[in-house]
Amino acid sequence: MAETHSLQDMRQQAAVAAKVFIQRDYTNGTVCQFQTKFPSEMETRIDKQQFEETVRTLNNLYAEAEKLGSQSYIEGCLACLTAYTVFLCMETHYEKVLKKIAKYIQEQNDKIYAPRGLLLTDPIERGLRVIEVTIFEDRSLTR
Amino acid sequence: MSQIHHVSLDQHQHQHQQQHQQAGQYNQICTRSSSGSCAEGPEPSCPAHRTRTPRRKWQVFPGRNRFYCGGRIMMARQTGVFYLTLVLILLTSGLFFTFDCPFLASNLTPAIPAVGGVLFVFVMGMLFRASFTDPGVLPRATPDEAADLERQIDSAGCSRPPPRTREVLINGQTVKLKYCFTCKIFRPPRASHCSLCDNCVERFDHHCPWVGNCVGRRNYRFFYLFILSLSFLTIFIFAFVITHVILRSNRTGFLSALKDSPASVLEVVVCFFSVWSIVGLSGFHTYLISSNQTTNEDIKGSWSTKRGKDNFNPYSYGNILTNCCAALCGPLPPSLIDRRGLIQSDTPQTVSQSNGTGGGSYASTQLHSHMCDQDQCIQSTKFVLQAAATPLLHADPVVLAPLPGKTVTMGGPCAYLAPSQPSLPSCGGDVLALRDAAADSHCHHHLHHHHHHHHHHFVSPEETPCGTPQGVLPCPAHLHLHPHLPVPSPAALYDPASQDALHEDSVRGLVKLSSV
Numbered sequence: 001m002a003e004t005h006s007l008q009d010m011r012q013q014a015a016v017a018a019k020v021f022i023q024r025d026y027t028n029g030t031v032c033q034f035q036t037k038f039p040s041e042m043e044t045r046i047d048k049q050q051f052e053e054t055v056r057t058l059n060n061l062y063a064e065a066e067k068l069g070s071q072s073y074i075e076g077c078l079a080c081l082t083a084y085t086v087f088l089c090m091e092t093h094y095e096k097v098l099k100k101i102a103k104y105i106q107e108q109n110d111k112i113y114a115p116r117g118l119l120l121t122d123p124i125e126r127g128l129r130v131i132e133v134t135i136f137e138d139r140s141l142t143r
Numbered sequence: 144m145s146q147i148h149h150v151s152l153d154q155h156q157h158q159h160q161q162q163h164q165q166a167g168q169y170n171q172i173c174t175r176s177s178s179g180s181c182a183e184g185p186e187p188s189c190p191a192h193r194t195r196t197p198r199r200k201w202q203v204f205p206g207r208n209r210f211y212c213g214g215r216i217m218m219a220r221q222t223g224v225f226y227l228t229l230v231l232i233l234l235t236s237g238l239f240f241t242f243d244c245p246f247l248a249s250n251l252t253p254a255i256p257a258v259g260g261v262l263f264v265f266v267m268g269m270l271f272r273a274s275f276t277d278p279g280v281l282p283r284a285t286p287d288e289a290a291d292l293e294r295q296i297d298s299a300g301c302s303r304p305p306p307r308t309r310e311v312l313i314n315g316q317t318v319k320l321k322y323c324f325t326c327k328i329f330r331p332p333r334a335s336h337c338s339l340c341d342n343c344v345e346r347f348d349h350h351c352p353w354v355g356n357c358v359g360r361r362n363y364r365f366f367y368l369f370i371l372s373l374s375f376l377t378i379f380i381f382a383f384v385i386t387h388v389i390l391r392s393n394r395t396g397f398l399s400a401l402k403d404s405p406a407s408v409l410e411v412v413v414c415f416f417s418v419w420s421i422v423g424l425s426g427f428h429t430y431l432i433s434s435n436q437t438t439n440e441d442i443k444g445s446w447s448t449k450r451g452k453d454n455f456n457p458y459s460y461g462n463i464l465t466n467c468c469a470a471l472c473g474p475l476p477p478s479l480i481d482r483r484g485l486i487q488s489d490t491p492q493t494v495s496q497s498n499g500t501g502g503g504s505y506a507s508t509q510l511h512s513h514m515c516d517q518d519q520c521i522q523s524t525k526f527v528l529q530a531a532a533t534p535l536l537h538a539d540p541v542v543l544a545p546l547p548g549k550t551v552t553m554g555g556p557c558a559y560l561a562p563s564q565p566s567l568p569s570c571g572g573d574v575l576a577l578r579d580a581a582a583d584s585h586c587h588h589h590l591h592h593h594h595h596h597h598h599h600h601f602v603s604p605e606e607t608p609c610g611t612p613q614g615v616l617p618c619p620a621h622l623h624l625h626p627h628l629p630v631p632s633p634a635a636l637y638d639p640a641s642q643d644a645l646h647e648d649s650v651r652g653l654v655k656l657s658s659v
Contacts, residue, residue, distance in 0.1 A: 021291050026311045026320070026332055029458055030346065066476070068469055076472030080368070083268045094474050127282035127479040129328060 014136035022131040032062040032128050041135060045116045054108055065097035098124060201482040205283055206342040214482035216275040218355045219340050225274060225355030235413050236263050238406040239380050243387045250390060255383060262376045269369035277478040278359030279345035281334060289327035314457035335439055349438040364471050367428050374422045381414035435459040435466040
């Protein structure tokens with residue numbers, strides 16, 4: 001709770017110093033993956049390993065969402081047979097994973113990024129184009 | 144299609160909105176989630192805005208789409224041909240079930256109308272699904288993103304125009320990513336910008352007027368199933384109408400058979416012509432699916448070996464079965480444009496909700512900049528007014544100087560707002576007026592009269608251009624055209640020699656503005 005509080009305070013008090021955008025990585029096709037290259041603006045704030053770990057986990061989660069496996073085929077066939085009415089009752093696999101991702105990002109923000117004056121925005125809010133990292137001014141934030 | 148994680152948040156926020164609107168002045172938004180007590184003070188919204196019912200994002204969607212049922216249904220602007228498709232299918236099927244089926248059911252088997260009925264329902268279901276679903280529209284870049292990209296692009300190039308393409312190596316094949324000027328993004332591979340809908344669409348196949356929508360990643364399978372089932376239905380009706388006529392003419396002779404069931408003639412004609420086109424189309428799309436190509440790529444010959452010996456399709460999975468399964472039974476991604484989300488008025492950084500459903504806060508800096516784009520638009524309008532108000536040279540000339548090389552398209556994104564009301568001004572409207580710097584022979588008395596007219600009219604310039612009755616914000620689109628333009632900036636048009644002409648034109652522009 002204390003972390004969430006500092007997140008709130010930070011947003012209300014701190015000014016945005018910069019925004020960094022982590023772009024998509026298309027080397028594996030159209031699957032949703034983000035570049036793991038560490039942006040130079042964040043060098044003073046956070047450990048490179050830590051950040052790359054976050055992005056790698058996110059990439060794995062998105063890969064899981066779009067995976068072509070038996071589960072997705074069964075879901076697809078079931079949906080087709082019920083004329084897609086089954087999605088009125090249950091969520092698609094993709095949506096379930098998106099919720100997991102949102103929770104993960106929230107948790108990362110609370111534990112790791114907010115204490116360092118950073119904020120990750122969920123890529124779904126940016127149309128899965130970028131991971132937006134907001135860097136707040138380093139005023140009196142404790143490290 | 145189901146935006147489940149927004150529902151509870153919508154309701155909660157709506158309740159809050161209503162409560163606070165009754166209280167009075169400020170638009171108090173609870174940034175925390177479903178915890179009951181919200182002990183925030185009044186959040187000052189942009190002074191220009193008064194409290195109003197929260198709007199949903201589909202109402203301010205920048206593309207040329209139509210939304211129905213509160214944003215749940217999304218179609219292209221021109222839907223005439225879609226209604227034709229509906230009429231043709233309903234008419235032919237209706238005639239079949241009314242006139243041919245009773246005979247066939249009694250003389251052959253009742254399974255015929257049953258199977259026909261199932262096919263018909265399936266066809267209609269797939270048609271509606273293909274027409275009403277978001278095809279996979281990519282939301283446009285936020286101003287921050289666009290600025291960041293511009294910076295990257297400009298820093299790469301030197302004096303000559305910087306490259307607007309990026310090369311990516313995908314599975315060993317070099318693919319070029321193009322920059323979309325309208326959406327301000329580098330298009331993902333296989334995405335394309337539909338000029339009819341003015342959107343970038345993922346895995347863009349084609350824009351189908353028969354379906355009244357683009358066919359893209361999210362509705363391609365529905366489109367394919369629609370044309371496949373429609374070809375079965377057409378062949379089915381064709382075959383059984385012919386059977387019907389033959390059976391009748393065995394009893395009563397050919398001509399009297401035709402007289403007994405005149406509808407059959409119409410059905411046969413419609414089905415005959417449909418069979419060729421629809422079955423052909425189904426065959427074509429079956430080929431595309433099995434080779435994992437889009438219509439767009441096939442027409443351009445992107446992966447054909449004619450381009451180069453080493454040219455191959457990097458997206459194909461190698462075998463036909465996997466390609467088919469991936470296209471038809473693969474995971475269905477949710478819509479990236481949050482149509483039913485509420486636009487929250489400017490909170491600088493929205494909290495991703497503490498109950499873990501981060502998706503509720505689609506409202507964020509994007510919306511903040513939406514509102515402040517509006518604010519900037521208001522500012523620029525004020526400057527225009529100031530410029531027009533002074534009879535002589537103004538130190539800070541008119542703001543709305545067009546970007547070089549983009550004059551023709553200036554009216555475009557703004558003009559989308561008012562297709563039926565050409566006189567409705569948007570922020571681009573007066574720019575167009577300024578551009579027509581033809582010297583006017585109106586006398587100055589006339590102008591002076593306009594001046595006074597304007598002073599009285601523009602009591603609250605905030606109300607005018609940005610609050611169009613259609614409820615669409617022109618300004619973000621407008622400002623998308625001027626990403627670099629600080630407010631104000633010296634106008635390129637500002638030539639002392641044509642001072643009066645410019646002045647007259649700016650006033651004419653303001654006359655247009657005031658006619659809201």
